[in-house]
Amino acid sequence: MSKVQVTAFFIVLALFTLIFFKTTTVDVKAEKLSPNATILAFGDSLTYGYGAVDAAYPLALERLTNRRVINAGISGEVSAVGLQRFSKLLDQYRPSLVILCHGGNDILRRKSHEALKENLRQMIRDSKKRGVQVLLVGVPGFGVFGAKTLSLYQELSVEESVMYEGEVLEIIENDASLKSDQIHPNAQGYKMMAEYFNTVLKEHGVI
Numbered sequence: 001m002s003k004v005q006v007t008a009f010f011i012v013l014a015l016f017t018l019i020f021f022k023t024t025t026v027d028v029k030a031e032k033l034s035p036n037a038t039i040l041a042f043g044d045s046l047t048y049g050y051g052a053v054d055a056a057y058p059l060a061l062e063r064l065t066n067r068r069v070i071n072a073g074i075s076g077e078v079s080a081v082g083l084q085r086f087s088k089l090l091d092q093y094r095p096s097l098v099i100l101c102h103g104g105n106d107i108l109r110r111k112s113h114e115a116l117k118e119n120l121r122q123m124i125r126d127s128k129k130r131g132v133q134v135l136l137v138g139v140p141g142f143g144v145f146g147a148k149t150l151s152l153y154q155e156l157s158v159e160e161s162v163m164y165e166g167e168v169l170e171i172i173e174n175d176a177s178l179k180s181d182q183i184h185p186n187a188q189g190y191k192m193m194a195e196y197f198n199t200v201l202k203e204h205g206v207i
Contacts, residue, residue, distance in 0.1 A: 028163050030204040033096050039069045043101035047073025051180030055187035060194035065207050078105045079119035087126045098127050101137035117152045124160045138166030140173050147173035163204055168196035
């Protein structure tokens with residue numbers, strides 16, 4: 001096979017991969033939330049609203065969706081600890097939708113990506129067992145060229161057939177004007193998170 005043919009092959013393969021992931025993610029089956037539905041925003045400091053607690057994204061999302069949104073974020077939490085409390089919150093609040101935004105502390109502490117992925121998978125499956133829809137949020141890691149969302153999040157969204165948003169945190173982490181410190185969003189950044197999540201939910205017909 002010539003160099004030209006090899007190059008063409010990899011270009012076609014890349015395009016196929018992009019189309020596959022996009023199509024599979026878009027084709028997720030979703031149901032419209034009732035007006036009195038509860039949304040559980042589950043995660044760490046990015047959900048809690050560290051740096052601008054009064055402007056945390058669950059508050060903004062509640063206004064955008066006209067649904068009750070529970071802020072179940074705990075600053076500093078790693079996914080293994082989050083998994084331990086997750087099912088109890090599902091049973092306590094009986095949400096119709098979970099927005100799962102977790103893993104930032106695993107990434108910062110260089111914990112196993114494989115373990116993170118499996119912890120998130122278990123949270124997704126615990127939700128599905130209860131008939132709860134899931135919006136998975138991709139979290140970035142940091143490298144020489146800035147912040148980039150870890151591929152494991154999109155992979156997991158495809159494997160488990162759940163809604164996915166993987167852009168907004170990458171945008172925020174690469175824009176100092178949207179952050180209150182080196183990691184956490186400011187009020188504008190949290191507002192942007194809520195807007196992006198609201199858009200995804202509208203695209204899937206959930207709200």
